[in-house]
Amino acid sequence: MSTPPPRPPSRWRSIQAMAWALLGVRKGSEWHKDSAHIKPLQIVAVGVAAIFVFVLMLIAIVNWVV
Template sequence: MNPGEELKQVAARPLSFGQTIRAVAWSFFGVRKGSEHEADMAKLNPVHVIIAGVIGAALFVLLLVLLVRWVISSGVAG
């Protein structure tokens, strides 16, 4: 099998983007059963995983920035 065919086959994996986001969200928390992780790895679309990871990281950074701004403006930090 040539690399182009293999890439097409991997990109056509069956999990939806919503299911991929759920799997990535659980991985951010670090709470996964080994069997569920293995099952997801066989079905996840790598392109969806990358997009979901970037979105999750951006939301996490945004949440931290908003939390820090709120703490500073409330006078708790001072």
């Protein structure tokens, strides 16, 4: 009996992994699971999107304050 191939991680799992990495809080076992399943392209895409959202939030805060 063969085992089914592992499912690719969802976008949500990639976003969670990136969020925990940005905060610097991550369990070693979870990091190993993610590094085995998440592709580097997914990490780069989520990271670029997170930076874009962060910059937009900073612009909105500055416009709101000024």
